[in-house]
Amino acid sequence: MSKIHYKYPLARPYIDNADKKAVLRVLESGYLSGGSKYLEFEKKMANYLGVKYACSVSSGTAGLHLAVKALEIGRGDEVITTPFSFVASSNCLLYERAKPVFVDIEDVTYNINPQKIEAAIGKKTKAILPVHIFGQSCEMDKIVQIAKKYGLHIIEDACESLGSKYMGKKTGTFGEIGVFAFYPNKQMTTGEGGMIATNSKTIYEICSSLRNQGRSINDQWLRHERLGYNYRMNEMSAALGISQLKKLDWMIKKRQQIVAWYNSELADTEGIIVPKIGSFRTHTWFLYVIRLTKTLRNDIIRNLAKAGIASKNYMPTIHLQPFMRKLFGYRVGDFPISEMVASQSLALPFYIQMNKSDVKKICNEIKKIV
Numbered sequence: 383m384s385k386i387h388y389k390y391p392l393a394r395p396y397i398d399n400a401d402k403k404a405v406l407r408v409l410e411s412g413y414l415s416g417g418s419k420y421l422e423f424e425k426k427m428a429n430y431l432g433v434k435y436a437c438s439v440s441s442g443t444a445g446l447h448l449a450v451k452a453l454e455i456g457r458g459d460e461v462i463t464t465p466f467s468f469v470a471s472s473n474c475l476l477y478e479r480a481k482p483v484f485v486d487i488e489d490v491t492y493n494i495n496p497q498k499i500e501a502a503i504g505k506k507t508k509a510i511l512p513v514h515i516f517g518q519s520c521e522m523d524k525i526v527q528i529a530k531k532y533g534l535h536i537i538e539d540a541c542e543s544l545g546s547k548y549m550g551k552k553t554g555t556f557g558e559i560g561v562f563a564f565y566p567n568k569q570m571t572t573g574e575g576g577m578i579a580t581n582s583k584t585i586y587e588i589c590s591s592l593r594n595q596g597r598s599i600n601d602q603w604l605r606h607e608r609l610g611y612n613y614r615m616n617e618m619s620a621a622l623g624i625s626q627l628k629k630l631d632w633m634i635k636k637r638q639q640i641v642a643w644y645n646s647e648l649a650d651t652e653g654i655i656v657p658k659i660g661s662f663r664t665h666t667w668f669l670y671v672i673r674l675t676k677t678l679r680n681d682i683i684r685n686l687a688k689a690g691i692a693s694k695n696y697m698p699t700i701h702l703q704p705f706m707r708k709l710f711g712y713r714v715g716d717f718p719i720s721e722m723v724a725s726q727s728l729a730l731p732f733y734i735q736m737n738k739s740d741v742k743k744i745c746n747e748i749k750k751i752v
């Protein structure tokens with residue numbers, strides 16, 4: 383993460399003594415990879431999510447890549463997704479020479495607009511890849527309905543939305559595959575790590591094989607059935623994951639409390655739009671992101687930095703990243719809602735060690751400028 387040392391960084395993992403002990407026990411056991419912890423973590427995560435299978439991997443990006451491989455999406459195929467996301471949700475398609483077809487977002491939840499999906503479906507469309515941005519669910523009932531109508535796969539990028547629900551059901555469990563990530567800024571961490579959730583035994587077995595060099599899943603020594611990768615999760619990460627999962631619901635409640643503090647400080651401030659939650663949803667808050675006019679945003683970033691407070695424009699749209707422009711010729715104006723939100727959004731420090739007076743202090747610095 384950022385090299386500049388802020389008194390209030392954007393994010394910070396929460397690691398307690400139980401976490402440290404769990405990792406230490408693995409180190410002392412000598413089984414640092416391929417032991418029993420990753421299997422235990424998978425079982426517990428499947429249980430938490432309410433799916434039949436979970437396959438641990440070395441990162442969320444690795445998980446997304448394997449999801450694309452498992453559904454045999456490749457050269458010439460198109461996948462409908464959102465331009466307002468972290469690049470990994472499109473990169474996983476490019477790894478397999480599939481084409482991301484972007485559909486603009488709606489301006490309340492910043493998620494893909496289901497009303498605009500059908501117009502983007504063509505002969506080559508194979509799947510929809512919705513991203514539950516910042517921790518709140520897309521309108522999954524509508525997306526599932528469209529996918530059924532056109533016979534499309536669904537891969538959910540739930541890397542920012544662990545634990546959040548839509549109509550009572552957890553994100554990452556609506557499609558054939560849901561992918562989670564455990565980078566240190568997520569709702570829970572394993573250092574680096576990810577998890578693929580599915581109800582399909584076949585998908586679970588293919589992903590398990592692919593993350594382990596394509597080895598046959600009944601573990602016949604060095605029998606490689608397909609071209610695979612080393613995307614395995616190590617045992618220290620898995621042990622940390624098991625320990626973190628125990629307190630996940632508590633950590634999520636803490637996040638929700640901090641959001642409530644921020645909102646009460648900023649909701650009535652002119653020029654600031656605080657985040658809103660769409661209907662039928664619970665939100666688990668990967669980040670706390672407000673919106674401002676562009677000129678105001680730059681002033682605020684500068685002044686917060688002077689006060690030791692990190693903040694960041696979260697995030698530039700994918701289609702305007704230099705390599706995406708070069709590949710597909712995208713231009714400013716192609717996805718206006720995403721571009722507008724991207725030009726206005728600002729992530730503020732957000733981690734569960736913050737208390738009410740920290741939030742107040744940060745908000746006061748913002749109000750000085752607004």
Ligand SMILES: *Cc1c(COP(=O)(O)O)cnc(C)c1O
Pocket residue numbers: 441442443444467468470471513539541542563564565575576
């Ligand atoms: C964090 C994240 C990922 C995966 O990140 P990794 O660093 O590879 O674990 C993928 N998509 C989104 C939207 C994310 O926020």
